[in-house]
Every structure is written in C-alpha cells, then in structure tokens.
Amino acid sequence: MDAPFHLPKEALMTMDYVKEVLDGSPRAAARLISWLEDEDERGHACMEQLYAHTGKAYVIGITGSPGAGKSTLTDKLTHALRRKGLTVGIVAVDPSSPFTGGALLGDRVRMSRLSTDPGVFIRSMATRGFLGGLAKATADVVKVLDASGKDVVVIETVGVGQDEVDIIGIADTTCLVLVPGLGDAIQSMKAGIMEIADVFVLNKADHAGADQLWAEVTFRIEQDASIKPGSWVRSVVKTVAVEDQGVVDLIVAIEQHRHWLEQTGKFQEQRRQRTRQETLRMIHNELFRRVRQHLTDSGALDQLVEEILNRQRDPYSIMRELLGNVFNQPVHL
C-alpha cells in the first residue's frame, strides 16, 4: 500500500497498523480501538484509511433489561453463526453509572469460551465519557471489526435510556430480548426501545408467564402493523438461551429481516440515515472535545465558574462570546 502524500504525518506513522487490521490481526485491532478510546490522534488517522474497507459486515443489535439473558444469547448466537462459517465481532457495551465506573457481567465467562476462536473478536466497553461519547466510540469499534473482515458484528447493550437507543441505532437488525415475569413497570420503561426492535426474542420461554408475554407482544405487533401498513412486520422468536434452544430460529428471523431490508431498499435508506447521524455526532464530539480541552487546559473554566457562581458573569453570554463566529459562515467542502 503506497502512502498518499496528502495524509497527515500521523497517518504515515500508522500505515502498518492499518495493513494489519485489514489482514485481520486481533492485536492490531485491539491497539487501534485503544487509540480511539484514548482519543490518541493515531486513532482517527487509521480510521481515515480504513473507512473505505467498511460497510461489509452485517450489524446485529441485542438489547433488553438486565437479567434478560443477553450475554448468554449473544454467546449462543455467535456459536451458531460460527457453525455457518461466519466470523463474528462482539461489542459489549455497558453504559453504567458514572459513579462506579461499572463492570461487564458475564464478560469473563464468555471470554474463556470464545476467546480461543480466531474467528471471534470480543470488545467490552464499560467506561463512559462526559456527555454521551459512547455511541460514537461504539460506532468506531464496529467499523474496526468490519474493516478487519468480520462478517457479522453483534452489539450487545442494556436497553434503558437514550444512550442505549443511540448505540443500538447503529445496528441493521435490532433484537429486543424480553423475559417473562419482569412486570409492567419494566415494560413501560422500555417504550423507546420497544419501538426500535425488529425482532422480539422471548428468552427463558420455559418460565411461567411466557405464554402471557407472547400474547402481549403479538398483540403489540399486530397493532403496530395495522397502524403502519408496508412497514416490517416484526417477528417473535422463543428461546431458552442457556439450553441453546431457538437460536437457529433467531438467525432465520434476522435473515428474513435482512432480506426484507434489501428487497425494499430500506437497507440503503437506513444506512444513509445512520451515516448522516454518525457524521454529525462525530463532528460535534470532536468540536466539543476541543472546546473542553482548551477551557480546562488554560484554567479558563475554573475562573469562569467562579465568576458565574458570584453572578459577575452568566453562562449564556460566555457561550455567545466563546462560540462567536464558529460556523457562522457557510461551509464549503
């Protein structure tokens, strides 16, 4: 690969890593992901060169409440995909409390079983930056795994808030894992997540209340289908993940959704919409990173906060002065 002359010097320093990621090296992929997480400038320099090689992997999202069995299901799904000869990347995201930092349940268990397979790459993301950088970071990792040649990338995340809706929004097909007996309160919390599900997975289908849940979900699907004719009629799959039951049915449901997306042109439309959001989010994150860095490095922020607290200044006029002419001119690219 020849070094294009218009690339910045960081790009030239990273050519070897780019080549290794494209060749499927898990070590190079892990290094690149660390650069991206640490906001090391070599991260974006690599991504500029890798981007042309992305867009090939099919991205599956697995979401649901804590305790729904997402990790186990992701494991079994991965094993089933491997048996079909497909390589798999897993991004397990846990946007936990900003106070504890948080840890990823089941991660060690999973690592011991899948990590010896060179056709599988697993990355956990548990930390979070200030103000929602996790969706951008997840999108980056998905692209790295995509460029490294994985056929399928699975994003697994807890389904509770807007962060998770943004994260799972990266997926081509989103599976919502429900379990019997978690009660109405939880169901009502998941309103946002319910709406972005393409496939409902009724896990622990051998537990009491599974039939009731099936009836509720089916009713919901029929209702939605009657409101929005021509849209994807969402499917329901019963699984008992711990016993590896129903996982093949889940793959069939995902493949049907993929087929529907491709036949209707929605696949390209959905990726266009996501590229749009992703590009905006990326520019925004980087711009904010720069502002924050300059305000904190210079000590200006500490000074401003004191003046605001004493009511000598106000944050609104500071914002007006600080941002001044940023993007007040038309953009030419």
Next chain:
Amino acid sequence: MDAPFHLPKEALMTMDYVKEVLDGSPRAAARLISWLEDEDERGHACMEQLYAHTGKAYVIGITGSPGAGKSTLTDKLTHALRRKGLTVGIVAVDPSSPFTGGALLGDRVRMSRLSTDPGVFIRSMATRGFLGGLAKATADVVKVLDASGKDVVVIETVGVGQDEVDIIGIADTTCLVLVPGLGDAIQSMKAGIMEIADVFVLNKADHAGADQLWAEVTFRIEQDASIKPGSWVRSVVKTVAVEDQGVVDLIVAIEQHRHWLEQTGKFQEQRRQRTRQETLRMIHNELFRRVRQHLTDSGALDQLVEEILNRQRDPYSIMRELLGNVFNQPVHL
C-alpha cells in the same frame, strides 16, 4: 432597568419580558420557557439578563420508578410547603421515547388542583431533542422559576437512565421514591440513581413488603456510611402520599440535608461542580445546534453522506478538514 449598550439587539427586544419574569408573572415565565424550548434566540437573550437574579431558590429533586407515586408525593409536598408560606415551582420531566413524544401522567389531575394557586408554577417537559438536550432545558426552566421568585423548585422525573441522572443532578437535595414489591430487577437498574439519593422515601409504606424494603435501604445506608465517613448519612422517610402521611417528615429530612450542606461547605462546592457541568453542557448543546444547522442548511451534509456511503470519502477526514483550526488556539475570555 436601563438597556446596557453591549447587549445584542435581541436583548433589547426582551427587556419587558425580563422585567415581568422578575416581577413573578407566570405568563412571562411561560413565554420565556417556550422560547428556550424552541431555541428562539430571545430565550438566551433573556437568560443573560436574568442570570444575576438566580441561585436563590432551593432545588429539590424527586425521582423513582414509574408507579412509585412521585406525582402524588410532589403534590402533597407542594401543599405542605405552601402551608409554610413558601412559593413553589414544579418542573415535571418525562424523557420518554423519542418516537412517540410521550405524555405526562397525572399532569392534568395535578393542574386542576394546584394551578389556581398563584404561589405555584407548574411546567411539564415531555419532548426531547437529539443528544440529550433535556438536562440543559430543565436547568433553564429551573433558572426561570428561580428568577421569578419561587422559594423552592421541585424537579420530578422518572429514574431510569443517564438522562435522568443528569436531570436530577441539578437538584440540591435528591429524594428517591421507592415502593415495596417492585422487585430486584428494578432495584438493580437504579444503581446510578441509588447513589445520588440524599433522602430515601419509602412510599406506599402501608403496603406489604414495606418493612423488608426499610431493612434493605437501612442496611445499604449503613454500609455506605461505613465506607465513606464524613459524608452525609442518608435518611429514610416513610410516606403514604395518597393519604398525606409522612410529608412533614420528608420536609424535615430535606431541611436537615440542607442544613448539613450549608454547615459543611458542601452546598457551595456542589453548586460549583454543577455550574461547571452546566456550562460545559450548554456549550456542548449549542455547538451541536450550530454544526447541524450549518451542515444541513447549506445542503452540504446530504452531499457528504452520499460520498461517504459510496466510500469516495470518509467522515474522519471530513471532520479533520471541516474543523481545521477551530479552537486549536488558546481561548481568551
């Protein structure tokens, strides 16, 4: 009030509204809040002038699961505060699905009972912008009510995700409403919220399981207190909000926390930390608004997205070119 010459023209157009808000006009406050929600530039112009008059109201946060009885408790708390001669602003936030828009439960019921009292101002916020603008919007509304002379501002929100942690982070004293019988799954979801609670409210204390819940919460408090000596020992209050029981105890607990904050200097420290976050968040939101507006207004984004989708360009180099030297120079304010 004389018009300072350095203010932008929007500020001059809004002087009357500023004066009316300061005089306590609910109509002027409502108008200003609408401007802020609609991102009308008169909103920030007013806030620049109002800011010096904020910081006086005590801010109470009420959070908890759906069905915990937060609305009823907020109502009873408001009535009790009114009996003590205090004026009250209520900001009821429902960060529901970005797809449905969402509605606020119990809002109409409450309006009919409290809206005739000129000492109470209620604002519901149910819609949400892209990328977590709700915490910023809530902070704005709290400031408007503060400037309008309310002694206490109550923020009521569902406690489920990071959005809600950010929203409730505005409060001086945060009350977490728990009820017997909602199960372990819900408790585990609330990990982030559990940690920011200053006062635990055991509502529906006449229901089965209340003693069990009391024991669990008390154990948790003792555990935390032994880990962090010198920190606030969180209190537990039993209430039956529908029967107006325990509400005076809740006010006592909030007053004790306020007294502790003031005695230890934590009050000022906490407000400093929040001002810092708030200022950064405000800049964060405004940057996104500008990026989005300029890229979409010019049609540049549509063009870029097509080029990215075709892998002719990549979002990383676009970002590098677009941002160029923005904020690569030190900031002077």
